[in-house]
Amino acid sequence: MNKKTTIGLSFIAIGFIFLLLSFIPSLPVAAWAILLGGSILCNIIGTIVLAISLYTIQKNNKKNDNSLY
Numbered sequence: 001m002n003k004k005t006t007i008g009l010s011f012i013a014i015g016f017i018f019l020l021l022s023f024i025p026s027l028p029v030a031a032w033a034i035l036l037g038g039s040i041l042c043n044i045i046g047t048i049v050l051a052i053s054l055y056t057i058q059k060n061n062k063k064n065d066n067s068l069y
Contacts, residue, residue, distance in 0.1 A: 004053035011046030015039045 018039035022032055 002053060002057070004049055004056070008046045008048075008050035008053055011042045011049060013046075015042030015046060018042060 015038070018035045022035040022039060027035070
């Protein structure tokens with residue numbers, strides 16, 4: 001697992017934690033909105049970082065496979 005993959009998974013985990021915290025019923029509306037917005041942003045950022053990481057790994061593997069033939 002490379003560094004970008006770890007960062008992407010970390011953002012997704014943080015987003016999931018924010019999502020779980022947003023289920024606390026005694027939160028004011030502003031705090032709930034911030035937690036839910038933070039959850040959405042962290043999950044989007046994490047997904048983008050993972051996609052870039054997987055694309056880079058795939059591109060490097062193709063480059064290495066072509067050099068063998």
